[in-house]
Amino acid sequence: MPEIVAVLAEIADQMARESERGRVASYIPQLARVDPKKFGIAVVTAEGAVHVAGDAEEPFSIQSIxxxxxxxxxxxxxxxxxxxxxxxxxxxxxxxxxxxxxxxxxxxxxxxxxxxxxxxxxxxxxxxxxxxxxxxxxxxxxxxxxxxxxxxxxxxxxxxxxxxxxxxxxxxxxxxxxxxxxxxxxxxxxxxxxxxxAMSCRDLAHAGRFLAEDGHHPATRRRVVSRERARRINALMLMCGHYDGSGDFAFKVGIPGKSGVGGGILGIVPGEASICVWSPGLNATGNSHLGSLALERLTKAMGWSVFGA
Known part of the structure; x- marks a missing residue:
């Protein structure tokens, strides 16, 4: 498996050079003011290691996440x-x-x-x-x-x-x-x-860990939900988490995910990692344009998919 630090650094560099960044959610006036150049990504692994790149520490509006x-x-x-x-x-x-x-x-x-x-x-x-x-x-x-x-x-x-x-x-x-x-x-x-x-990529990656770890809270080992319920929430995220773009996201990224019109996406790799990416520019279906692209490249590089490596 490639070194995740290098993978995230490369993705952040690629996203910084992308000319097409989508459009911010202008129908909510406060979100229309967010800088479309922002990009952050955070990954928390099953072992508890935290890896970040870009604007991962900056809070943003989580919206539908x-x-x-x-x-x-x-x-x-x-x-x-x-x-x-x-x-x-x-x-x-x-x-x-x-x-x-x-x-x-x-x-x-x-x-x-x-x-x-x-x-x-x-x-x-x-x-x-x-x-x-x-x-x-x-x-x-x-x-x-x-x-x-x-x-x-x-x-x-x-x-x-x-x-x-x-x-x-x-x-x-x-x-x-x-x-x-x-x-x-x-x-x-x-x-x-x-x-x-408002939460940062780091915050949301931590918050999603219980869905990557069979419903357990990673720090206390307290059970947040049953293993079965965690699996079912992940299934709903995979099928419905990107609205009418959910099929395309599953096809390209291959993990459960939930987007928000603030530009964030929470991604879950069961048993492996919880991920959050943020870039405020949206695509035609209301999902982060660069966020979706970054997750596609991350899961491909790391061999992360619920459908097999």
Whole structure:
């Protein structure tokens, strides 16, 4: 196996020289201000070794990567009854599509498109004040990442709240079908704020390690989820983690991954490593352009794939 330090350094150098970097998520004004030249990558191996390159220490808005962790919390609270309210199939549509939701009577196709993630947040919220529910999410991220400094970027949260009309429509539409239990504005408030959590590549690579290690917390060896649940979350990430670009990501990269429109991608190599890459420019399906390319080159160089080396 090649030396990962050299591989990451080479990838970071290649990404710095790429002329096509995608486009930042301008529909969220605060994200439109992020420098598209940024690129960071972090890998935490099964042995606990940490390797970083580029802007891996700079916090960024994790956006939809948060959905992996709220899904974990929701499953911990209601178990498999969650699947009565959200499906487990790839969407094949844009992450904020309302047309598919109409055809399927208010039941989102999977927990990683926006409608599905709003249902998951509604589950996390139920029985708790919004501030407490959001606090649980942030504290969970701090615990997994081993960083008590992780916070919500309030400017991003306000920007999303002010412009998130499609998400408002999705939540109200599902409320009409009885698939949102709390007042939509409360559920959306938590949802917008969870997406605005700011973390670095290093933070997220640490936070994802339990999915690479059969559900165990790597530092304490405490079990976060069962081995079976970790496997199933990884399966959903592989099939649905990149919206209507999920098939292409699986084809080229070959590992479970979850993207966010802040430009981050969390990648899991079961039994081997947890990875986070960040580059804010997005491709046509809303996934990090350079992040996807970097992960493709990393997994190829290291022989990492759930489909075999």
């Amino acid at each position: 948060s959905k992996v962790f709220t899904l974990t919390l929701a499953l911990g609270r209601v178990g498999d009854t969650l699947w009565r309210r959200v499906g487990r199939e790839p969407s094949g549509n844009a992450f904020n599509s309302i047309a598919q939701l109409e055809r399927e009577n208010g039941v989102p196709r999977n927990p990683f498109i926006n409608a599905g993630a709003i249902v998951v947040t509604d589950v996390v919220l139920s029985g708790h004040p919004p501030k407490e529910a959001l606090g649980d999410i942030v504290q969970f991220m701090r615990f997994l990442a081993g960083n008590e400094e992780i916070v919500v970027d309030k400017a991003v949260a306000q920007s999303e709240t002010a412009t998130g009309y499609r998400n408002v429509a999705l939540a109200n539409y599902m409320k009409a079908f009885g698939n949102i239990e709390n007042p939509p504005e409360m559920t959306l408030g938590v949802y917008f704020h969870q997406c605005a959590i």
